[in-house]
Amino acid sequence: MHTGIIQKKVVTMTLTKMPAITKILFSMLLSIMLFSNVQAQDGQWLDKLDLQEYKNKVVYIDFWASWCGPCRKSFPWINAMQEKYADKGLVIIGVNLDADVEQAHKFLEKTPAKFKLFSDPNGTLAEQYKLIGMPSSFVLDGNGEVRHRHVGFKKSSVKEYEKSIVSLLNELKTK
Amino acid sequence: MKFVLFTLLLSTVLVSGCSSLGVKPWEKDILARDDMALESASMDSSFDDHIYFSKEASSGGKGFGGGGCGCN
Amino acid sequence: MKNNLIKNSDTSTAKNTGVRNLLKTATGCLLGVTAVAGAQAASGEGWETDVALLYYSETDRVSALEPAIATKKTLDDDSVVGFKFVFDALTGASANGATASNSPQTFTRPSGNGTYTAGANETPLDDTFRDTRISLTANYQQPLENRMNKVVWGANVSNEYDFLSIGGSGTFMHDMNQRNTTLSLGFSFEQDSIKPVGGTPIPLGEMKAQGNQVRTGDESRSIVEMLVGVTQVIDSKTLMQFNYGLAVSDGYHNDAYKITSVVDANGDNVSSLDAGSLDNRYLYENRPDSRTKHSVYGKVKRFMGGDVADISYRYMFDDWGVASSTVDMHYRFNVSPSWYVEPHVRYYSQQAADFYNTSLTEAQANTIVATNDDLTSDYRLGDMDATTVGLKFGFLTPDGNKSSIRVEYYNQTGTASQVIGNQSSQDLVPDVDAVIVQYNYSF
Numbered sequence: 001m002h003t004g005i006i007q008k009k010v011v012t013m014t015l016t017k018m019p020a021i022t023k024i025l026f027s028m029l030l031s032i033m034l035f036s037n038v039q040a041q042d043g044q045w046l047d048k049l050d051l052q053e054y055k056n057k058v059v060y061i062d063f064w065a066s067w068c069g070p071c072r073k074s075f076p077w078i079n080a081m082q083e084k085y086a087d088k089g090l091v092i093i094g095v096n097l098d099a100d101v102e103q104a105h106k107f108l109e110k111t112p113a114k115f116k117l118f119s120d121p122n123g124t125l126a127e128q129y130k131l132i133g134m135p136s137s138f139v140l141d142g143n144g145e146v147r148h149r150h151v152g153f154k155k156s157s158v159k160e161y162e163k164s165i166v167s168l169l170n171e172l173k174t175k
Numbered sequence: 176m177k178f179v180l181f182t183l184l185l186s187t188v189l190v191s192g193c194s195s196l197g198v199k200p201w202e203k204d205i206l207a208r209d210d211m212a213l214e215s216a217s218m219d220s221s222f223d224d225h226i227y228f229s230k231e232a233s234s235g236g237k238g239f240g241g242g243g244c245g246c247n
Numbered sequence: 248m249k250n251n252l253i254k255n256s257d258t259s260t261a262k263n264t265g266v267r268n269l270l271k272t273a274t275g276c277l278l279g280v281t282a283v284a285g286a287q288a289a290s291g292e293g294w295e296t297d298v299a300l301l302y303y304s305e306t307d308r309v310s311a312l313e314p315a316i317a318t319k320k321t322l323d324d325d326s327v328v329g330f331k332f333v334f335d336a337l338t339g340a341s342a343n344g345a346t347a348s349n350s351p352q353t354f355t356r357p358s359g360n361g362t363y364t365a366g367a368n369e370t371p372l373d374d375t376f377r378d379t380r381i382s383l384t385a386n387y388q389q390p391l392e393n394r395m396n397k398v399v400w401g402a403n404v405s406n407e408y409d410f411l412s413i414g415g416s417g418t419f420m421h422d423m424n425q426r427n428t429t430l431s432l433g434f435s436f437e438q439d440s441i442k443p444v445g446g447t448p449i450p451l452g453e454m455k456a457q458g459n460q461v462r463t464g465d466e467s468r469s470i471v472e473m474l475v476g477v478t479q480v481i482d483s484k485t486l487m488q489f490n491y492g493l494a495v496s497d498g499y500h501n502d503a504y505k506i507t508s509v510v511d512a513n514g515d516n517v518s519s520l521d522a523g524s525l526d527n528r529y530l531y532e533n534r535p536d537s538r539t540k541h542s543v544y545g546k547v548k549r550f551m552g553g554d555v556a557d558i559s560y561r562y563m564f565d566d567w568g569v570a571s572s573t574v575d576m577h578y579r580f581n582v583s584p585s586w587y588v589e590p591h592v593r594y595y596s597q598q599a600a601d602f603y604n605t606s607l608t609e610a611q612a613n614t615i616v617a618t619n620d621d622l623t624s625d626y627r628l629g630d631m632d633a634t635t636v637g638l639k640f641g642f643l644t645p646d647g648n649k650s651s652i653r654v655e656y657y658n659q660t661g662t663a664s665q666v667i668g669n670q671s672s673q674d675l676v677p678d679v680d681a682v683i684v685q686y687n688y689s690f
Contacts, residue, residue, distance in 0.1 A: 071246070131201060134200045134245065
């Protein structure tokens with residue numbers, strides 16, 4: 001996101017000095033770069049979580065919190081999964097359970113998320129999914145049914161977690 | 176011997192009564208803090224244990240883990 | 248776009264933090280210990296290390312300097328491997344168990360070569376006491392098939408000039424109630440090898456003059472311990488722990504360097520009976536061959552308004568007649584996210600072992616020797632009260648690592664088991680005062 005600011009500054013500076021057409025082309029090019037950078041980087045916070053929006057997608061819901069050590073270890077892997085399978089129909093939503101969402105923001109500064117985020121400070125969604133441990137993940141198939149659940153995150157188990165995603169993505173293909 | 180039996184009975188009562196105590200897995204933010212760990216200063220504790228063991232007639236009794244973020 | 252604006256501000260904060268971190272690394276940390284670049288506090292990645300230095304000093308007696316280093320690493324499968332190394336350098340004098348007298352006293356050094364003295368009205372202290380100790384511990388925490396269970400294995404070796412200890416332990420931990428309850432069951436085994444300087448003295452034998460030592464060879468002792476515990480989350484801010492411990496030791500328990508004074512009805516030292524002994528009669532200790540200790544321990548830790556308080560109580564009793572109570576309290580004022588101040592108070596009270604005698608009358612001494620009864624004048628097994636008050640400061644170093652310094656004052660007062668004749672004018676069981684200073688750095 002360093003590039004985001006620099007690009008913005010460059011855009012404003014050059015816009016004042018270049019001839020009209022060059023300005024337009026230049027700003028279009030930079031906007032595309034800005035926009036695509038943005039898409040590839042920080043997670044976006046959803047205002048509401050409506051699973052209907054993700055029909056025919058495999059949804060991986062990951063419950064996390066800033067104070068959870070294994071959550072910090074899981075983010076690089078979750079980011080990698082989102083990037084690897086986004087175009088195959090995987091949507092990852094990280095549901096944050098910090099009572100004070102400011103703590104989540106601080107966490108994300110050091111450990112960024114490249115997937116969608118949703119704040120559940122009162123644990124309503126956690127209750128709904130009957131969470132028994134932190135972190136917890138639920139993998140939903142194309143029909144929105146919970147097909148896999150994992151409690152905890154261990155680097156040594158990532159192959160197993162990935163398998164559960166891939167098997168459901170393959171189901172999408174055969175539809 | 177009576178003392179040992181009493182202690183075991185007390186701990187059984189405590190453990191069974193304890194099933195209703197506690198918090199949800201996502202409510203452990205404070206318990207996950209470093210300063211809320213049972214052994215939050217283990218170097219200090221082990222130095223102290225060694226000093227008091229050399230100067231007094233008692234030793235040990237202190238315990239193990241539990242508490243914390245309860246993750247994984 | 249609204250989202251872009253929010254992200255840009257997030258970015259600028261991230262960039263500033265990044266620069267600040269770089270600056271911290273450039274300045275280096277306070278004490279020249281290698282800083283970990285861009286250090287994050289306890290990220291759980293890589294080796295987490297603690298280095299510490301302890302300085303312990305008793306007024307007019309023992310002083311110790313102990314550097315220590317402990318490190319641990321969490322592996323991919325959540326197992327944890329850890330190591331700890333402690334080095335201990337001790338100097339100074341230690342009370343030898345004999346009582347102060349209104350006449351000067353001479354004692355033979357443990358090696359049998361040379362003597363040391365105590366002036367009139369002075370507490371006899373053996374100043375040949377100079378020792379270094381090295382201790383190594385390794386442990387491995389292993390998660391089990393069932394995610395609610397784990398085992399911690401430990402091994403340790405400790406060696407000093409006259410003492411070698413080797414031990415191992417295994418602790419099984421089971422979580423219940425969504426990890427609100429943890430049950431622990433641990434066993435440990437220790438084998439000690441004792442090689443007193445100059446050889447092992449004959450229990451209840453008299454202290455001999457130089458060159459007349461009657462000594463036997465090395466001794467040993469084994470200890471088996473069991474610890475059962477429950478840790479319970481009470482609410483989001485409160486944690487409690489309750490343990491029961493049992494320790495059974497078998498073998499040599501004597502302190503080979505300690506003696507008991509035998510005095511007449513006036514409180515003056517009597518003459519020795521055996522040929523080759525020192526003029527005064529001093530008897531070597533004789534402790535039982537076995538010891539069974541029980542302890543019950545409870546602790547509460549609570550988060551209150553940003554601060555953390557804890558209080559613990561331990562009651563111990565054994566088959567030597569020793570019983571003790573320990574109350575320990577800490578209150579940590581978290582002044583800011585980067586520093587805290589923590590006062591500490593500890594009260595300890597102990598009831599003497601059945602066979603503890605500050606000194607003996609001739610009649611008592613003769614009976615004990617005749618019946619081969621148990622005997623010690625080691626003040627550490629006597630009636631005593633001890634208080635510790637301390638203050639600890641914790642802070643973050645320029646590179647963002649945790650550091651702390653604590654200063655404590657320890658005062659121990661004892662009570663004599665009996666006062667005979669003119670011993671009333673002596674300080675039979677003098678206070679022990681000590682200062683403890685410890686520096687700690689984590690990275």
